[in-house]
Amino acid sequence: MATYAEMREIYEDIRNDFRYDHELNGCLNCGICTATCPAAHFYDFSPREIVQLLWTENVEQIYDAMQEKIWACAQCMTCAARCPFKNSPGGLIAIMREVSIKHGMQSAKDVLRPFGRVMLKLITTGNQLSPDMIQPDHFPDWGPNIQKVEGDLKTLRKAIPVRTLQTTDTAWEVSLKTSVEMYTIWEMTGVMDSLQIVDENLFDVIEDFIDEKREDYNDWLETQEDRKDD
Amino acid sequence: MQNTVLVVGAGPAGLAAAAGVAESGNKVVLVEKAAQLGGTPILSGYAKLVPSGEWAKDAMGRMVKRVEESKNVQIYKETKVTKFAGEPGKFTATLANGTSVECGSVILATGFTHFDSINKPEWGFGTYEDVVTTTQVEQMVAAGKVACPSDGRVPERVAILLCVGSRDRQIGREWCSKICCTVSTNLAMEIKELSPTTDVFIYYMDIRTFGLYEDRFYWKSQEEFKTKFVKARIAEVTRAPDGRLLVKGEDTLVKRPIVIPMDLVVHAVGMDPNEDNPEIARVFGVGLEKHGFIERAEHYTNTCGTTRRGIYAVGAALAPETIDDSISQGTAAAMRALADMNALVQKTA
Numbered sequence: 001m002a003t004y005a006e007m008r009e010i011y012e013d014i015r016n017d018f019r020y021d022h023e024l025n026g027c028l029n030c031g032i033c034t035a036t037c038p039a040a041h042f043y044d045f046s047p048r049e050i051v052q053l054l055w056t057e058n059v060e061q062i063y064d065a066m067q068e069k070i071w072a073c074a075q076c077m078t079c080a081a082r083c084p085f086k087n088s089p090g091g092l093i094a095i096m097r098e099v100s101i102k103h104g105m106q107s108a109k110d111v112l113r114p115f116g117r118v119m120l121k122l123i124t125t126g127n128q129l130s131p132d133m134i135q136p137d138h139f140p141d142w143g144p145n146i147q148k149v150e151g152d153l154k155t156l157r158k159a160i161p162v163r164t165l166q167t168t169d170t171a172w173e174v175s176l177k178t179s180v181e182m183y184t185i186w187e188m189t190g191v192m193d194s195l196q197i198v199d200e201n202l203f204d205v206i207e208d209f210i211d212e213k214r215e216d217y218n219d220w221l222e223t224q225e226d227r228k229d230d
Numbered sequence: 231m232q233n234t235v236l237v238v239g240a241g242p243a244g245l246a247a248a249a250g251v252a253e254s255g256n257k258v259v260l261v262e263k264a265a266q267l268g269g270t271p272i273l274s275g276y277a278k279l280v281p282s283g284e285w286a287k288d289a290m291g292r293m294v295k296r297v298e299e300s301k302n303v304q305i306y307k308e309t310k311v312t313k314f315a316g317e318p319g320k321f322t323a324t325l326a327n328g329t330s331v332e333c334g335s336v337i338l339a340t341g342f343t344h345f346d347s348i349n350k351p352e353w354g355f356g357t358y359e360d361v362v363t364t365t366q367v368e369q370m371v372a373a374g375k376v377a378c379p380s381d382g383r384v385p386e387r388v389a390i391l392l393c394v395g396s397r398d399r400q401i402g403r404e405w406c407s408k409i410c411c412t413v414s415t416n417l418a419m420e421i422k423e424l425s426p427t428t429d430v431f432i433y434y435m436d437i438r439t440f441g442l443y444e445d446r447f448y449w450k451s452q453e454e455f456k457t458k459f460v461k462a463r464i465a466e467v468t469r470a471p472d473g474r475l476l477v478k479g480e481d482t483l484v485k486r487p488i489v490i491p492m493d494l495v496v497h498a499v500g501m502d503p504n505e506d507n508p509e510i511a512r513v514f515g516v517g518l519e520k521h522g523f524i525e526r527a528e529h530y531t532n533t534c535g536t537t538r539r540g541i542y543a544v545g546a547a548l549a550p551e552t553i554d555d556s557i558s559q560g561t562a563a564a565m566r567a568l569a570d571m572n573a574l575v576q577k578t579a
Contacts, residue, residue, distance in 0.1 A: 028397070028435050030482070031463060032462075032463035032464070032465050032479070035462065035463070035464065035479040035480040035488075036465035036466065036478070040487050048482065049485070081400070082400070082465060083399075084398040084400060
């Protein structure tokens, strides 16, 4: 359990985010955010409660909500589209999540662990998901429609008229240049810093991979220069 | 020097202003764009007025009769002012029917426009027949029967949604329409009088039954008529397979999302600035405040004044307003107009 001073510091980090005053104007306690929230229908989660805790500066309860509740939000932003005050409860939750990562909270590590695989897939292929990963056992919610993507995947994908989409182990082909640019974006926007905080091992693996890809890219650039010289 | 007063709009405020000027012995020209005098309470078919409980047609009828019978009032219906020029004491207004009116001052009693619920599609108006507005329920009460438009059945459960078109930054309406809370509690009681087995639920953000409306309407609707008040802003209205409406909200005191079946959903529609206000502002050369209502002058010594000297505004032309206060403002503006013209006469003498 954190000390009051630590909880206060976490709250101040949320409060001082440059988006905070834009996302929170006040609160009429009308509950339209919670009424319209898909997550609130299935979990012990209420966007209005989050807004109220922030508005009343209840640092202990804010800390408590950051243990689990804020991760129930699907970031669909219906709350922001409905709020008569034009608050964005979803936007506030985005800030709270970023702060929880910055402070290396165990809850953030636990919640984000399963996404490590997605991140690895993304960094190695540029895709979050590939067609050959869509197998009936893993997608029971698709119902009988899953049969349509079973069978001869290669032939089905060949039917797509866009050449870069005719692949099965990636959703589409991502060029080396695009991948390297994506790594740069992640580094400059702090994604890699966040990753280092929540999963040091994954961070190391990905860093090595990025270095390798950058070298490949630089080699390719040199071959282009050589060609020009010829 | 002209001391005729031009009154624009013949609702509660305009009728009071016209009567005030006329009974003080001055001439009035009253211009009304509709074919009938009486303003929104008559044109929208209101039932009993708040707080008097008198039928709108009787109360407004007396105000109309008083003005129609006055020798000092010249009435033009179904016309508008299209051109306006001059200065205090020497204005000339041209009406759409070609008439030219010389006047010393003008009182704008141009009222408001009901919020059009079609602009909040998630609340089902225009999609489901049994979603109606307070204006429609007023008309039902005036006709003596509250029924679901879809099949004519008497509703078992009625939901009244407050703040429809009010207090909502999403649709650029940041004002409280002031009167809908009290009107809704009154309608809840009227529904119950017509159908004692019907349950009425009012969904609110805050209840603003100010002043004496607290016990006469808010408390009374609970204590005597068992109206249920739920602190919740409804997220959306949908329809169940059996045809009943479903309202989805959060019961904020119980802190859980709820979906409740209803037979009739009533939008307590707010007051928009009169949709003609941009035209009125252009013709008369007066300013509009940020919401689109007519802009007030300094109020303490220039009561009912606008941004142009010699032109006054009253009632819901200035902001959402009650009928009673609109009438008082109409009378106050009559006083102000006559006093200012008197001062002009003394100055020129």
